Amino acid sequence: MRNTQSIRGPVVPSRGPLRPLGTDEVRITGGFWAKRQQVNGEATLGHALAWMDELGWTGNFTTVANGAGSPVRKGREFSDSEVYKIVEAMSWEHGRSANDDLNARIDALTSTFAAAQAGDGYLSTAFGRDWQRPRYHDLAWGHELYCVGHLLQAAVARTRTAGDGPLLDVARRAADHVCEVFGPGSTGVCGHPEIETALVELARLTGEQRYLDQAALFVDRRGHRSLPAHEFGWSYFSDDVPVRKATVLRGHAVRALYLACGAVDVAVETGDDDLLDAVAAQFDRTWARRTHITGGMGSRHQDEAFGDDFVLPADRAYAETCAGVATVMLAQRLLLATGDSRYAGITDRVLHNVIATAIGDDGRSFFYANTLHQRTPARPNDDGERLDVGGGLRAPWFEVSCCLPNIARLLASLSSYLVTADDTGLRLHQYADCDVETRLADGRPVGIEVRTSYPEGGDVAVRVTRSGAPWSITLRVPDWATGAVLDVDHQRHPVAPGDVVLTREWAVGQEIRLELPMRPRFIRPDPRIDAVRGCVAVERGPLVLCAESLGENDLDALRVCTGHDPEQTGDGAVVRARFDAALDSSWPYGEPSARPGTPVPLHLTPYHRWARRGPSTMRVWLPTA
Amino acid sequence: MRNTQSIRGPVVPSRGPLRPLGTDEVRITGGFWAKRQQVNGEATLGHALAWMDELGWTGNFTTVANGAGSPVRKGREFSDSEVYKIVEAMSWEHGRSANDDLNARIDALTSTFAAAQAGDGYLSTAFGRDWQRPRYHDLAWGHELYCVGHLLQAAVARTRTAGDGPLLDVARRAADHVCEVFGPGSTGVCGHPEIETALVELARLTGEQRYLDQAALFVDRRGHRSLPAHEFGWSYFSDDVPVRKATVLRGHAVRALYLACGAVDVAVETGDDDLLDAVAAQFDRTWARRTHITGGMGSRHQDEAFGDDFVLPADRAYAETCAGVATVMLAQRLLLATGDSRYAGITDRVLHNVIATAIGDDGRSFFYANTLHQRTPARPNDDGERLDVGGGLRAPWFEVSCCLPNIARLLASLSSYLVTADDTGLRLHQYADCDVETRLADGRPVGIEVRTSYPEGGDVAVRVTRSGAPWSITLRVPDWATGAVLDVDHQRHPVAPGDVVLTREWAVGQEIRLELPMRPRFIRPDPRIDAVRGCVAVERGPLVLCAESLGENDLDALRVCTGHDPEQTGDGAVVRARFDAALDSSWPYGEPSARPGTPVPLHLTPYHRWARRGPSTMRVWLPTA
Numbered sequence A, B: 001m002r003n004t005q006s007i008r009g010p011v012v013p014s015r016g017p018l019r020p021l022g023t024d025e026v027r028i029t030g031g032f033w034a035k036r037q038q039v040n041g042e043a044t045l046g047h048a049l050a051w052m053d054e055l056g057w058t059g060n061f062t063t064v065a066n067g068a069g070s071p072v073r074k075g076r077e078f079s080d081s082e083v084y085k086i087v088e089a090m091s092w093e094h095g096r097s098a099n100d101d102l103n104a105r106i107d108a109l110t111s112t113f114a115a116a117q118a119g120d121g122y123l124s125t126a127f128g129r130d131w132q133r134p135r136y137h138d139l140a141w142g143h144e145l146y147c148v149g150h151l152l153q154a155a156v157a158r159t160r161t162a163g164d165g166p167l168l169d170v171a172r173r174a175a176d177h178v179c180e181v182f183g184p185g186s187t188g189v190c191g192h193p194e195i196e197t198a199l200v201e202l203a204r205l206t207g208e209q210r211y212l213d214q215a216a217l218f219v220d221r222r223g224h225r226s227l228p229a230h231e232f233g234w235s236y237f238s239d240d241v242p243v244r245k246a247t248v249l250r251g252h253a254v255r256a257l258y259l260a261c262g263a264v265d266v267a268v269e270t271g272d273d274d275l276l277d278a279v280a281a282q283f284d285r286t287w288a289r290r291t292h293i294t295g296g297m298g299s300r301h302q303d304e305a306f307g308d309d310f311v312l313p314a315d316r317a318y319a320e321t322c323a324g325v326a327t328v329m330l331a332q333r334l335l336l337a338t339g340d341s342r343y344a345g346i347t348d349r350v351l352h353n354v355i356a357t358a359i360g361d362d363g364r365s366f367f368y369a370n371t372l373h374q375r376t377p378a379r380p381n382d383d384g385e386r387l388d389v390g391g392g393l394r395a396p397w398f399e400v401s402c403c404l405p406n407i408a409r410l411l412a413s414l415s416s417y418l419v420t421a422d423d424t425g426l427r428l429h430q431y432a433d434c435d436v437e438t439r440l441a442d443g444r445p446v447g448i449e450v451r452t453s454y455p456e457g458g459d460v461a462v463r464v465t466r467s468g469a470p471w472s473i474t475l476r477v478p479d480w481a482t483g484a485v486l487d488v489d490h491q492r493h494p495v496a497p498g499d500v501v502l503t504r505e506w507a508v509g510q511e512i513r514l515e516l517p518m519r520p521r522f523i524r525p526d527p528r529i530d531a532v533r534g535c536v537a538v539e540r541g542p543l544v545l546c547a548e549s550l551g552e553n554d555l556d557a558l559r560v561c562t563g564h565d566p567e568q569t570g571d572g573a574v575v576r577a578r579f580d581a582a583l584d585s586s587w588p589y590g591e592p593s594a595r596p597g598t599p600v601p602l603h604l605t606p607y608h609r610w611a612r613r614g615p616s617t618m619r620v621w622l623p624t625a
Helices: A032-054 A060-066 A079-097 A100-116 A144-162 A166-181 A195-206 A209-221 A253-270 A273-289 A321-338 A342-358 A403-412 B032-054 B060-066 B079-097 B100-116 B144-162 B166-181 B195-206 B209-221 B253-270 B273-289 B321-338 B342-358 B403-412
Strands: A026-030 A419-421 A425-428 A433-439 A445-452 A459-466 A471-477 A484-488 A491-495 A498-504 A511-515 A521-525 A535-540 A543-549 A558-561 A567-569 A572-579 A600-606 A617-619 B026-030 B419-421 B425-428 B433-439 B445-452 B459-466 B471-477 B484-488 B491-495 B498-504 B511-515 B521-525 B535-540 B543-549 B558-561 B567-569 B572-579 B600-606 B617-619
Touching (some): A032 A079, A100 A166, A166 A209, A342 A543, A543 A572, B032 B079, B079 B100, B079 B144, B100 B166, B253 B273, B321 B342, B342 B403, B425 B445, B471 B511
Antiparallel strands (some): A419 A425, A484 A491, B026 B433, B471 B498, B484 B491, B535 B543
16 A cells, blocks of 8 residues: 555555656646646636636635525536636646645635535535525435535645645545435435545545545445436436446446546455456447547537447537546546556547647637537627537636636646556656656655657657666557657667566666657548548547638538548648539438539648637548548 | 418418318328328327326316415426317317317316416416416516417317317417517517417417517517527527528527418518518528438437538437427428428428327327437336437327327328319329318319328329319429329320429319339438438338338448349338448547448338337438448
């Protein structure tokens, strides 16, 4: 069992083949993600707080706690969770940047949480007071345990970055209350999983066994249809089949993924390999059959849910941003639990294609859903378009704005996802400019610097900054990187996709260079995915590319000529394409015809960059000529 | 201006090139639709009434009217409309079958409506009493005017089939109240259109100009964003753009289609050709770009809405049954207003592929949504599947059960959609066994008998049963019927799709025979419909066919060989097809492979017949080899 108190990361299992490094052990120093971390700290946090202040979500804690005149509470029943999530994000950011203003704001918000907490530890601004609906009368939709889960995660982040303090006290009292009400005698689960993973992390932080036990109870209780029947089915809540018996993730994507995180956490801490294997198999099947090429999960707008296997329409792909965050959370847990670097590859894909896409350049706008195909340019001021989560422009806020604080907490803690330690040394999972200093299991200090132009370029340089007796550096060669070359000891070696383990008595200053081939490539979909039959996508490195048009091209008419390989240009590609204008008719079924165009070069750009120049049309899947 | 009081039909314009025939002038005597009319009368009406009684929807009128103890009202805020719709259906059925039980039940329900009506004519069981929310405080979602609209249509049906009576009195008082509250000084419109078309029909029945004026006010008022902003946008309510300025139907499909019906009605009665042309152009564009091959409209589950042009995924086609009914309503109005038999072709397609599909053989189960692709068999008792409107089994009832009474009223009045009269004679639009007797514009009695095996067969025999001086019989040759042959005067003539006008001094007993070619044919989609690229469908006559599997075939692996034309078998077809099993991989994008199968014959059956033998998989669009 490792010491789980001292590591500054969002997920710190007490066992497993890989030990996560804390945000103090890995610091992102430049490049693609450094810029986003900076914008997150300087713009997103303040932007989200300002909206929550304006809408009264932060104020709820004080005004509702005072209770004078039975005040009207603002926002949806789960708005407390957004405040907790932004406090979690602020805590990681404060840990990273030591920003005093953030520190003060966290303390101020914490005192409002404490003021709103009932004497027995219950904490919600939406339920339980004389003039409100009673506590826990609507477990399916009330989100009370969900909110407490986010409170716990905020407290974990705060404590791991700033030490014990009042937020941890609030969280422990709330968790104790949950254990009392929902202990072995109860059958209750929350309609929205989240409390499970949060309780385990609080147990890891505090060493309190009852939190882990309670999480295990919640995981085992799920799937027995204890929640009321609903139009969306019990699957919406993952309450249709017990976690151990399910074969695939289903229903509401974020709910399913959060629950899976909690189940992995419980499995790891209790040594329950059957549970771990079950969840890993569910996730693997979901990845193989229910995931968009971007790594986006959840294809259905109506219930924000996974569709059936291979139902992955690009037209109105949902791929909620929060599901992207949750996928990274789950992949990280499975990576740490299994050591299988496939899961790091999943994180790579989701980070560069969902997370990087969802947030605006200014950090003050975001996508709630991430479509793969925009047919008509969004109209920013027309017909409430900015309110529609399916719209093709990033919006400053939505009525439900879970996604922005979720991205914020991920970005602020991102350095904890890059590198882990195993028994013999360091493993590099995600390539970004970073400085790493840690101690190996035997206590020896080691350090490296990583410099890369990834994801634009494929060059990765790892320089040893601290070393001693022999230890290993393991590099992940991504699945797509056939033809990669490793330059070490003044020799160049071809390396195949998978893990490359280099064990040496490393000298300080010694360098390893990995060259990943970044030629753009055509990608063909499984023939069972009806929605993109007859199409190809183009990828370059970890980036999914797209065709975007600000009016110059009619992307409905686009036909790609796949006889020529795509050519590289910047971080995008050029393909040969025709524009075959379809001829209109009064009925679109019969023997339709089109006027073939002349092949011309077509530039494709990274998907994450779309809709940054104004309203546009876009498509990831390109019909072939 | 024709006499609109004496014609027993649901839509009786006072002018226009075609006069509808009433349900007493056209009687369906056998075949495809006679069976369905019979089941409708004998099973569906009683089934729907029993559910509405059980759920308290019919009882609301009495219990809420009494008001003792502030009784809890049952059902959703629009449940009154379902009761009115079933009364409309019962009225048409009573007119058809003279069933005394129906007559008594209509009278009994009518007295409960009268009891619930306020002194000033306001009628709703959901609003306006001391213990209820106030009248008209939520026009967007309250559905009060929508409900009154259905009351008016019920009263029109009752009056046209049974003469003046208490239901007409209730309706007139309700309509007068609407005119007083929502007259020229108001800006209010209902979130769900329906009152518009209903007011016009009541005006046609009663000759009351103020009802027509009020309908015109509602139509003109729509599109100015007077309803509150909503996540779905103003387009959901068709309140984004004025009716005259819109170019396509958009938003909630049933709302848009009902509004269009009302606009056509207003245009016809006021001689407003600009408005008529605008709506016709919107519908034409919708048919050309936003309609599934079945004629189903509305592709989005989330908001039951039209998607963008060509966003027509088969996977989870919504194609709500009510939208099918509304499409028939609108097509019939445009047929009567323009004389263009294209609109009869639209009705033909929707009747045989949406309406015929939606209702179970026993008349006691129905589809709310009509998918074009079922990937996994529905599980009737699992996970609340029967509650999910997207499920692949017909359900006896849904929480919102608008569709069943909507089909019931259409089926009970269906004979009014088959044949019309023009200046010179009769026009046959839909082919079904029927006896027709009417008088032409000059007062001459004429009659025909139609005998056909349509839609299974393509033979149509028209025998003259009553005649005099020369008059015309016009036959519609459907768009798909290239190669049709007409046998008249002992001669066979090839006839092209379109209208064939035969003017003769017809002798009683003289026969015309039309032979429509019923060879099954491959249909290819417009290349802009991404979701079905690389697929064909097969049609035979007016029927869309489908592949259905009760487990014997994996339809995900199906590949049709289009080198051979489909062969006819019964009312279906046989195509050559392979089953190419896709090879599983851990990620479904890259270079997927499949094991090609050996071509085998594959039977296709009419789409309307799917899911009648138990849970199955199904697809209308067949990937090509």
